[in-house]
Amino acid sequence: MxxxxxxxxxxxxxxxxxxxxxxxxxxxxxxxxxEDAGISKDDxxxxxxxxxxxxxxxxxxxxxxxxxxxxxxxxxTTVEGDGTFGALYGMMRILSGSFGVTIVCxxxxxxxxxxxxxxxxxxxxxxxxxxxIDAVSSAAMxxxxxxxxxxxxxxxxxxxxxxxxxNAMRNPLALLPxxxxxxxxxxxxxxxDPLKVLDCSPVTDGACTIILAAERQAKKLTTNKKRVWxxxxxxxxxxxxxxxxxxxxxxxxxxxxxxxxxxxxxDDPRSDICFAEVYDAFSYMEPLWLEGxxxxxxxxxxxxxxxxxxxxxxxLPVNVSGGRLSAxxxxxAGLYAMAECVLQLRGEAGKRQLKGVDTALVHxxxxxxxxxxxxxxxxx
Amino acid sequence: xxxxxxxxxxxxxxxxxxxLTQESGHLEYDFHWHLGYYWSKFLAELRDxxxxxxxxxxxxxxVYMPPRANCGKxxxxxNDWVEVGPEGSLxxxxxxxxxxxxxxxxxxxxxxxxxxxxxxxxxxxxxxxxCNEYDEKDLDVGMxxxxxxxxERTGSIxxxxxxxxxxxxxxxxxxxxxxxxxxxxxxxxxxxxxxxxxxxxxx
Amino acid sequence: MGxxxxxxxxxxxxxxxxxxxxxxxxxxxxxxxxxxxxxxxxxADIDAIVVGNMDHFENINYVDMWxxxxxxxxxxxxxKVTTGGTTGTTVGACGYYHVASGLFDVVLAVGWEKNSExxxxxxxxxxxxxxxxxxxxxGAIGPLAxxxxxxxxxxxxxxxxxARVAARDRNNALNNPYAHSRQAVTMxxxxxxxxxxxxxxxLDMCPRSDGSCAVIFAVEEKAKKLCPRPAWVxxxxxxxxxxxxxxxxxxxxxxxxxxxxxxxKLAGITNPLKEFDVAELYxxxxxxxxxxxxxxWFCDHGGAPKLIRKGTFEMNGQLPINPSGGVIATNPIGxxxxxxxxxxxxQIMGKAGARQVKGAKKALCTGFGGCSWTDxxxxxxxxx
Numbered sequence: 001m002x003x004x005x006x007x008x009x010x011x012x013x014x015x016x017x018x019x020x021x022x023x024x025x026x027x028x029x030x031x032x033x034x035e036d037a038g039i040s041k042d043d044x045x046x047x048x049x050x051x052x053x054x055x056x057x058x059x060x061x062x063x064x065x066x067x068x069x070x071x072x073x074x075x076x077t078t079v080e081g082d083g084t085f086g087a088l089y090g091m092m093r094i095l096s097g098s099f100g101v102t103i104v105c106x107x108x109x110x111x112x113x114x115x116x117x118x119x120x121x122x123x124x125x126x127x128x129x130x131x132x133i134d135a136v137s138s139a140a141m142x143x144x145x146x147x148x149x150x151x152x153x154x155x156x157x158x159x160x161x162x163x164x165x166x167n168a169m170r171n172p173l174a175l176l177p178x179x180x181x182x183x184x185x186x187x188x189x190x191x192x193d194p195l196k197v198l199d200c201s202p203v204t205d206g207a208c209t210i211i212l213a214a215e216r217q218a219k220k221l222t223t224n225k226k227r228v229w230x231x232x233x234x235x236x237x238x239x240x241x242x243x244x245x246x247x248x249x250x251x252x253x254x255x256x257x258x259x260x261x262x263x264x265x266x267d268d269p270r271s272d273i274c275f276a277e278v279y280d281a282f283s284y285m286e287p288l289w290l291e292g293x294x295x296x297x298x299x300x301x302x303x304x305x306x307x308x309x310x311x312x313x314x315x316l317p318v319n320v321s322g323g324r325l326s327a328x329x330x331x332x333a334g335l336y337a338m339a340e341c342v343l344q345l346r347g348e349a350g351k352r353q354l355k356g357v358d359t360a361l362v363h364x365x366x367x368x369x370x371x372x373x374x375x376x377x378x379x380x
Numbered sequence: 381x382x383x384x385x386x387x388x389x390x391x392x393x394x395x396x397x398x399x400l401t402q403e404s405g406h407l408e409y410d411f412h413w414h415l416g417y418y419w420s421k422f423l424a425e426l427r428d429x430x431x432x433x434x435x436x437x438x439x440x441x442x443v444y445m446p447p448r449a450n451c452g453k454x455x456x457x458x459n460d461w462v463e464v465g466p467e468g469s470l471x472x473x474x475x476x477x478x479x480x481x482x483x484x485x486x487x488x489x490x491x492x493x494x495x496x497x498x499x500x501x502x503x504x505x506x507x508x509x510x511c512n513e514y515d516e517k518d519l520d521v522g523m524x525x526x527x528x529x530x531x532e533r534t535g536s537i538x539x540x541x542x543x544x545x546x547x548x549x550x551x552x553x554x555x556x557x558x559x560x561x562x563x564x565x566x567x568x569x570x571x572x573x574x575x576x577x578x579x580x581x582x583x
Numbered sequence: 584m585g586x587x588x589x590x591x592x593x594x595x596x597x598x599x600x601x602x603x604x605x606x607x608x609x610x611x612x613x614x615x616x617x618x619x620x621x622x623x624x625x626x627a628d629i630d631a632i633v634v635g636n637m638d639h640f641e642n643i644n645y646v647d648m649w650x651x652x653x654x655x656x657x658x659x660x661x662x663k664v665t666t667g668g669t670t671g672t673t674v675g676a677c678g679y680y681h682v683a684s685g686l687f688d689v690v691l692a693v694g695w696e697k698n699s700e701x702x703x704x705x706x707x708x709x710x711x712x713x714x715x716x717x718x719x720x721x722g723a724i725g726p727l728a729x730x731x732x733x734x735x736x737x738x739x740x741x742x743x744x745x746a747r748v749a750a751r752d753r754n755n756a757l758n759n760p761y762a763h764s765r766q767a768v769t770m771x772x773x774x775x776x777x778x779x780x781x782x783x784x785x786l787d788m789c790p791r792s793d794g795s796c797a798v799i800f801a802v803e804e805k806a807k808k809l810c811p812r813p814a815w816v817x818x819x820x821x822x823x824x825x826x827x828x829x830x831x832x833x834x835x836x837x838x839x840x841x842x843x844x845x846x847x848k849l850a851g852i853t854n855p856l857k858e859f860d861v862a863e864l865y866x867x868x869x870x871x872x873x874x875x876x877x878x879x880w881f882c883d884h885g886g887a888p889k890l891i892r893k894g895t896f897e898m899n900g901q902l903p904i905n906p907s908g909g910v911i912a913t914n915p916i917g918x919x920x921x922x923x924x925x926x927x928x929x930q931i932m933g934k935a936g937a938r939q940v941k942g943a944k945k946a947l948c949t950g951f952g953g954c955s956w957t958d959x960x961x962x963x964x965x966x967x
Contacts, residue, residue, distance in 0.1 A: 002584070019417075020414065020416045021416035021418075021449075023416075023450075024418075024449045031450075031457075041455040052644075053638040053639060054644045057709070058709045058711075058713060059637055059638060059639040060637070060666065060710040060953050062666060063667070063710060063823075063826060064712070064826070065826075066452065066824065066825065067450060067451070067452030070455050071823060071824070072452040072453050072455075073453075073822070073841065075821040075822075077664055077673050077676065077677065078664060080638075080647075080664065081645075081647065089677065089680070091684070092681055092683075093680050093684070095683070095684035095685055095686065096585040096586075096679075096680045096683030096684045097683065098585065098683070112412055112413055113410065113411045113412070114410070117407070118644060119644070122649065125642075235661075236659065236660055237647070237648065237651055237656050239651060239657045240649055240650075240651045240657075251658070252658060256660075259660075366647070366648065372647070372662070384597070386597045386760070387597065387604045388599040388602065388604075390603065390604040399603045404642065407642070411713070413714065419714060419715065423714075445829070448827070452825075472726070472729035472732075474724070474729050474781070476721045476722065477780070478704075480702055480705050480722070482708075483705050483708055483709050483717070495719045495725050497828075497829060505829050506829040506830070506831075507829050508715070508716045508719045508720065509719050516781045
């Protein structure tokens with residue numbers, strides 16, 4: 001299989017009520033990525049945009065950013081889901097041999113409308129929607145199931161929030177960098193039991209672009225320093241209805257991770273992975289997904305957290321960017337996570353730079369309660 | 381290809397239960413879109429100065445109406461503002477007679493309404509707006525149009541009430557038709573040069 | 584490099600104005616099970632799935648998640664692509680790239696729509712920029728009507744020419760058991776039908792339908808084993824060049840010209856009118872069936888009326904267009920583009936029943952939507 005590299009990244013600063021339009025955000029992120037890669041706009045031959053009609057409030061959401069994404073005269077398509085899936089499609093298009101350089105650009109302006117209404121619409125119209133269920137209330141049910149299954153406590157989940165907001169202090173792009181304590185999290189306003197405000201990710205605006213290149217193009221257009229290789233990827237979806245699956249069973253994630261690790265030649269993720277960016281839309285999700293990723297045994301995520309295993313200075317740092325808890329531009333979030341890993345692997349992560357890292361794990365989710373997962377292994 | 385059962389005319393299940401539908405009920409959530417630097421300026425100029433501000437690409441010279449942040453073709457940011465209009469040429473029009481739900485307010489759209497594409501003088505691209513004529517016989521591509529401003533302007537495209545046809549006195553009706561033929565001839569003459577066949581071969 | 588890919592199975596629902604008997608998921612399941620049947624496969628043989636539709640028609644967010652039961656996607660890789668009217672062909676292209684990448688061997692691509700569940704125009708209207716273009720947006724018909732009136736003026740095309748196209752597609756649909764609208768019409772019937780938006784009349788225009796289409800793509804080695812005559816994908820090209828409706832150039836159909844020029848070059852086609860045996864084109868309105876022939880390089884600008892009047896594109900003509908009845912007979916928007924691919928594939932596979940073009944070896948499919956966007960795919964009986 002030909003290798004594919006990420007050769008450029010561009011990110012806008014996470015924001016709330018950003019005064020910029022979708023197009024302006026995407027133009028900023030994409031121009032930055034093109035400049036970062038050191039290529040010309042004409043070296044790009046196709047674009048995968050990632051956006052959501054629902055979140056944008058207009059159907060054919062990609063229409064808003066055609067000009068802004070350098071799509072004129074080029075092939076373009078749109079994935080509606082997390083940026084990690086968009087990156088996967090971008091990679092497929094290169095491996096097909098039809099294209100050499102792909103722009104993957106995601107945009108999201110969640111603060112322009114109602115997260116509750118929009119996520120309520122992802123539930124079945126006949127029964128579930130009428131219950132008023134949305135992203136937060138469904139996540140609350142998943143959190144409770146996870147707690148019941150393994151005897152976990154809210155205080156343990158709070159550690160994720162403390163860690164990630166704290167990590168965000170070193171990320172100039174972050175929306176919510178905060179030094180907080182477990183008590184702060186426990187005392188924050190209850191949103192949907194057992195979730196409190198500080199257990200939830202904030203509605204965020206942002207756009208992120210990464211540029212992928214086939215090995216032949218990457219070697220021609222960039223230097224070794226800029227290139228981060230896409231070593232393995234896998235994606236898999238679980239059942240739709242919340243009642244059709246055990247919300248604390250990460251079987252779809254395990255399947256996706258297995259595919260990614262096999263492709264990347266990883267036998268033991270615990271020792272082969274140096275650090276990870278995991279989709280912590282809610283605090284409890286971080287340990288839950290880390291179990292599904294095989295970083296720790298089922299039910300052990302919280303114990304590892306308590307031991308500091310996932311701290312920035314720990315054995316396997318997780319979410320040193322601040323994670324989604326510090327900023328969550330839904331569809332763009334996975335792409336931001338990939339961008340962060342690229343910067344870390346290149347040694348360009350500033351104050352949050354991890355030492356001696358060569359293999360990263362990126363995880364994105366789609367759908368409610370992490371129904372579908374996409375797992376990436378990136379390496380230098 | 382097998383012979384599959386055609387269930388299109390079914391109204392009941394095989395056991396005799398009536399096939400039901402369900403109304404979604406009223407669902408409404410608002411969006412408050414931010415307009416960014418370019419449209420904020422564009423609308424403010426409509427509201428305060430009754431003029432149309434476009435942007436020009438520094439590389440290809442295309443004058444974009446309405447303005448936007450970057451030129452799609454050249455992929456550069458645009459910061460050269462150019463006033464265009466207030467008159468222009470009618471490039472296309474259609475009179476909509478069938479009503480449908482207006483997504484702005486959930487009510488039925490008022491019909492008929494006339495939607496037009498007008499190239500304001502000095503602009504390269506067309507602007508979409510309304511016209512106050514409702515009979516196809518009275519409109520022709522190539523006619524000269526001018527903006528009619530609303531009394532109350534709030535920073536929206538409705539600050540222009542509509543575009544009206546600039547008509548000479550009835551005696552000069554024959555003369556008024558000329559621009560249409562010219563535009564059509566011009567368009568016909570232009571075509572062969574615009575075909576990108578050679579460009580494709582170069583790639 | 585990349586793998587070569589063939590289509591080995593296609594499934595369609597019986598398309599209708601309103602499928603009272605099936606929910607969206609059930610419609611998808613109907614198309615998917617028929618596609619598996621056509622390819623003689625089971626769901627266990629499918630390695631990945633891709634789905635597409637236009638969200639606002641059914642108001643369901645994360646459709647790929649909601650439809651897993653119908654898609655067979657539980658514990659399988661799945662994601663969604665969507666690009667408005669071109670969604671169907673975008674889904675087809677996505678299925679192709681899944682397999683061409685070498686990551687998956689057998690991939691299911693599904694397009695669907697239940698247009699009866701909402702006000703189609705209202706939903707489409709939200710595609711326009713809400714601040715600048717939504718209010719004057721005249722719906723899908725507006726721009727198409729305008730461009731034809733200009734074309735008539737410039738080249739002497741007539742309303743009879745477009746009526747001939749409408750009659751062609753509608754009468755072709757009589758051979759298609761899946762088509763939504765199957766009525767025998769004459770040119771006079773079309774010309775006498777109510778005017779919608781000058782010069783487009785009721786019978787010139789496509790309906791909106793409930794329906795789904797599923798296409799199975801397979802990698803070369805498997806396709807050869809599983810299917811006696813796969814429809815090989817020769818190329819896929821997309822041009823979605825415009826962002827604002829006002830940016831469109833009316834004199835010709837620019838994205839179609841550019842996309843087809845590129846596609847013909849990649850597929851080694853120099854005389855499309857001669858080299859294609861059949862075409863399934865996304866013609867939403869019969870006027871497009873006149874004007875856009877120029878942009879497919881079948882003739883010079885303005886040459887289309889002559890070809891139409893000669894009967895070039897009829898079933899017994901030089902290049903039959905839309906033996907299935909096309910979009911004018913069936914239009915479940917998220918599926919429509921994919922139906923073009925599926926029907927063209929059946930033509931090559933020799934499975935098109937009463938609408939089969941004898942000895943079809945090379946087919947052209949197009950998708951249209953959004954801001955005058957074009958998707959294009961070329962299929963062939965021979966390996967590319």
